[in-house]
Amino acid sequence: MTVTSSSRQMRLGLFLQGAGHHVAGWRHPDAESGSENLGLIQRLVQTAERAKFDMVFLADGLSATPDMHPSAALRFEPLTLLSALAMGTRHIGLAATSSTTYGEPYHVARQFASLDLLSGGRAAWNVVTTAYDRTAANFTRGNHPSHAERYAMAGEFVDVVKGLWDSWDDDAIVRDKATGVYFDPARLHTLDYQGQFFKIKGPLNAPRPPQGHPVVIQAGSSEPGQALAARTADVVFTAQQTLEESRVFYRGLKAQLGQYNRDPAHVHLMPGVFPVIGRTEQEARDRYEQLQQWVDTSGALSLLSERLGHDISGYPLDGPLPELPESDQLKSRAKLLTDLARRDNLTLRQLFHLVAGARGHRIVVGTPVQIADALQEWFEGEAADGFNIMPPYFPGGLDDFVALVLPELRRRGLFRTDYSGSTLRDHLGLPRPASRYAT
Secondary structure: OOOOOOOOOOEEEEEEOOOOOOOOHHHOOOOEOOOOOHHHHHHHHHHHHHOOOOEEEEOOOOOOOOOOOHHHHOOOOHHHHHHHHHOOOOOOEEEEEEEOOOOOHHHHHHHHHHHHHHHOOOEEEEEEOOOOHHHHHHOOOOOOOOHHHHHHHHHHHHHHHHHHHOOEOOOOEEEEOOOOEEEOHHHEOOOOEEOOOOEEOOOOOOOOOOOOOOEEEEOOOOHHHHHHHHHHOOEEEEOOOOHHHHHHHHHHHHHHHHHHOOOHHHOEEEEEEEEEEOOOHHHHHHHHHHHHHOOOHHHHHHHHHHHHOOOOOOOOOOOEOOOOOOOOOOHHHHHHHHHHHHHHOOEHHHHHHHHHHHOOOEEEEEOHHHHHHHHHHHHHOOOOOEEEEOOOOEOHHHHHHHHHHHHHHHHOOOOOOOOOOOOHHHHHOOOOOOOOOOO
């Protein structure tokens, strides 16, 4: 594709998975791995910052099983990790997942306000409802709530957190030694929220964050997930397989923003992309096939069962995906994988090999020019505002993207050469929210 004449540039996030995104990526001869390997993660984040990525993103879960993806079974608590990473970085955004089903609004508001203060305005909260019912066994909450109830809770949860972030006016802390006034009580606000799920008095015992509100990310693509994103999110992480599917999702979600008086330019859709890069097309294909040869069947089937919301280990691997009832876990991801299997007439074996790589996200295999072409097509085709990059293994998968693909994107004028601000909202071109108490 040619150099673009538009001033619009794509947003890029690095999706951090310490053992790589491919379920067998850790087996690559050049791979270093370990979601608990702080030294590796620090180097990856510093590489992403040198490359001028908008943010790094940490997914999270609240359970572990021996057949999980290696990056998910063992990992740091994300807010703790990002606080450590903030000390070794200056510009890159720091995004972490925190559950609205198995968390408390006051804790989440305080944690992300603190991260925003520690990092100088670079925090982002990925709002998730926690899909898997196995998580309930780790919390004294009784049964796992239904999909509809989880999203109803999430809506209230986000409202409470944003209200708590506004507890103190921006100029509330005066520290006047002459008068002995440390902060102005008139500029402190008590939320006193009472809803269906939460009753929170406030105020928050942390100053208003540098960004006003840390950036809010939402990753659900079901109808309730889209509704939550349209009302509350600044960034939407999504999984789409084709240009047309992504374009329909993109236009549909942007169309919902008007009912909340929101500017479509201030909500960024960033699909996940799993790039396998070679200096020639054949080299890229060989690299992908090598990864696929290391896939353990039982682990990949477990990963696919998790994404479909049903155990499919008893079905013939070389037969079609069976008819399954709708899952109450990951509705949008289960539908995406089912549609993919039906459209491309995939066997279960073929489907779990795709899921082993990118868990339903788009896989792009090719040369740097072909990878850049694929990203540019979606970016300029009203299908994405940017991408969440998912290297198959680390550090080589990230190094290849930075060394080979980013120069091509920059040559086309599609990605920045330097940061133009200091906060994550600056990088993303997002306004700083005014306090609800501002006159």
